[in-house]
Amino acid sequence: MTSTSEAIKPSIFGAPYRALTIGIILAISTVAFEGLAITTVAPTIAQELEGLHLYGWIFSAFLLNQIIGTIVMGKRIDKHGVFKSMILSFVIFVIGIVVAAISSHMLILIIGRALQGFGAGALITCVYYSAAVHYPEALRTKILASFSMAFVLPALIGPYIAGYAAAHVSWRFVFVMVLPIIVIALLLTLPTFRTLPSPRPSSSSKQNYKEIHAILLAVGTGTLLTGLGWLPDWKGILLAIMGVLIMMKPLRKLLPEGTFSIATGLPATIATRGMYVACYFATESFVVLALVEVKGLSEDLAGLIVAAGALSWSGAAWLLSVLDARDHGKGRKIRIHIGVSFIIAGVALVFAAIATTGSGIVIAVFSQIIIGFGAGLANPTTAAIALQYAKAGEEGEVSAILQFIDSFSIGLSIGISGALVAISDTFDWGITTGIVMVLSLQLLFAIVSFITSFRISKNNRVAHTEMPSNMS
Numbered sequence: 001m002t003s004t005s006e007a008i009k010p011s012i013f014g015a016p017y018r019a020l021t022i023g024i025i026l027a028i029s030t031v032a033f034e035g036l037a038i039t040t041v042a043p044t045i046a047q048e049l050e051g052l053h054l055y056g057w058i059f060s061a062f063l064l065n066q067i068i069g070t071i072v073m074g075k076r077i078d079k080h081g082v083f084k085s086m087i088l089s090f091v092i093f094v095i096g097i098v099v100a101a102i103s104s105h106m107l108i109l110i111i112g113r114a115l116q117g118f119g120a121g122a123l124i125t126c127v128y129y130s131a132a133v134h135y136p137e138a139l140r141t142k143i144l145a146s147f148s149m150a151f152v153l154p155a156l157i158g159p160y161i162a163g164y165a166a167a168h169v170s171w172r173f174v175f176v177m178v179l180p181i182i183v184i185a186l187l188l189t190l191p192t193f194r195t196l197p198s199p200r201p202s203s204s205s206k207q208n209y210k211e212i213h214a215i216l217l218a219v220g221t222g223t224l225l226t227g228l229g230w231l232p233d234w235k236g237i238l239l240a241i242m243g244v245l246i247m248m249k250p251l252r253k254l255l256p257e258g259t260f261s262i263a264t265g266l267p268a269t270i271a272t273r274g275m276y277v278a279c280y281f282a283t284e285s286f287v288v289l290a291l292v293e294v295k296g297l298s299e300d301l302a303g304l305i306v307a308a309g310a311l312s313w314s315g316a317a318w319l320l321s322v323l324d325a326r327d328h329g330k331g332r333k334i335r336i337h338i339g340v341s342f343i344i345a346g347v348a349l350v351f352a353a354i355a356t357t358g359s360g361i362v363i364a365v366f367s368q369i370i371i372g373f374g375a376g377l378a379n380p381t382t383a384a385i386a387l388q389y390a391k392a393g394e395e396g397e398v399s400a401i402l403q404f405i406d407s408f409s410i411g412l413s414i415g416i417s418g419a420l421v422a423i424s425d426t427f428d429w430g431i432t433t434g435i436v437m438v439l440s441l442q443l444l445f446a447i448v449s450f451i452t453s454f455r456i457s458k459n460n461r462v463a464h465t466e467m468p469s470n471m472s
Helices: 018-048 057-080 082-102 106-134 137-168 171-176 179-195 205-229 234-254 266-294 299-327 332-355 361-388 395-426 431-455
Strands: none
Touching: 018 057, 018 106, 018 137, 018 171, 018 179, 018 266, 018 299, 057 082, 057 106, 057 205, 057 395, 082 106, 082 171, 082 179, 106 179, 137 171, 137 299, 205 234, 205 395, 234 395, 266 299, 266 332, 266 361, 266 395, 266 431, 299 332, 299 361, 332 361, 332 431, 361 395, 395 431
16 A cells, blocks of 8 residues: 555645646756757858858857856856746847858858857746756756757757758758747746745855856857867968967866876866767768768768767767776776767767768768767766766756857867868869868877776776766
């Protein structure tokens, strides 16, 4: 017989939490869809708007401004509360969607993507704040786990749906189709957000300077990528040098001390993660361009191939949880080595898919399965190890560093890759040469990541904790 206490056991879908839970899952799924689905339609957008030389900016504008949105909105919540911050985040995100959907020039589209990125980062910040404040400790892990699940469905079906919409309706529909979902999410979340308490504003100089560092980093990175896109013109060289100089100080401030020298422990963990994450997502973004432009596949088929990687990632993450429970985390470091090795093999197979005669579909699918499996092994593991290195009370700061390195490294890698395609176009080398240069860069990132992974710990064992479900 079930006891009364068991019968009324609290749930994230219980009456006090149901509306907020569904609303924030919809919000996260929308952000994830916009981030992932655009991968499939980006080649079509670049063709129609005659902006192939700015291809990388479709992604980099979103990711770099996501960093700014995350940090700026975190500070705004401290000052003005989460209710007003959530409304502002939604408004900016929706404006970005509309601007991108109606754009008639590549630069206008990039502005829309920048607004989307800022709004996405701001939305996620508000959502995580609500999880910390509104849900009791007993439910916090479950709501965070649901955030991870909110990314799974868009990853699996988003690229295919976007490709199908672009092929049979218009790439603009990929942007506007999420607007009804955003409205529903807003209606479900705002009543609860109105009741959430405001935190006490932090007077920490470190917190105050984070916003400035994030903005400077985005400006510096944007300057670098613009300069690279203008090479070999002397103005491009000058801008690239200026960008690097602007980036260096804020990057050192936002990353753990010792990251550039690959110091053992947390710095090496962050450096390893940054490089293989950069490789995985840049490869995913440009393999669609290769399949559409070089191999002549349709957008929906290319999107379906990319979705195979997301499915493989999910399978690897499940296997990882089983292995982690079995050996209590003792094999985490070796699993990072294996995961990055799979990523290297996956990138090599992408080369083979492009070089082979015919469509190369079978090799392309296999490449995405291999690279997705590797990322699914490595990503949750580096997150778990990074949190093990966090001192008591610093878990939130380390989580923020993980989110930062993901957004920054992907944005920078895709931006540089886009510049390589632009350089190839400038010298009339052809799209295939540009993509080969991009893949060569990603392969280099993965190899360096494999080497630095040996400095994650001084030995093969790292103190273990439970694998964080929200870090997949």
